[in-house]
Amino acid sequence: MVDNKNLFMMAAVGEALKYQKANPSFGHEEVLKHIMRSSNLKQQDKLLAIAAVSKALDYKERKPRSTDKEIIQHLMSEVSKIEIDEE
DSSP states (O other): OOSOHHHHHHHHHHHHHHHHHHSTTOOHHHHHHHHHHTOOOOHHHHHHHHHHHHHHHHHHHHSTTOOHHHHHHHHHHHGGGOOOOOO
């Protein structure tokens, strides 16, 4: 698993938001597929990225006028709720 999960999640969410801006017609599934294809991650890290990006996209859907900074700040306030078992 990545050493700094907060930084990793912020990077994954930042990439997802950037990709969605470039492709506004794409939904959650397409954005998540892009994130998974564009990185060589271990399984646990992929799960962490999926959880973070999914939470961020859900928040953006509920509050569409939120800036990327606000979305990432919200995610960081929720980060303690995202846990992946390290087996």
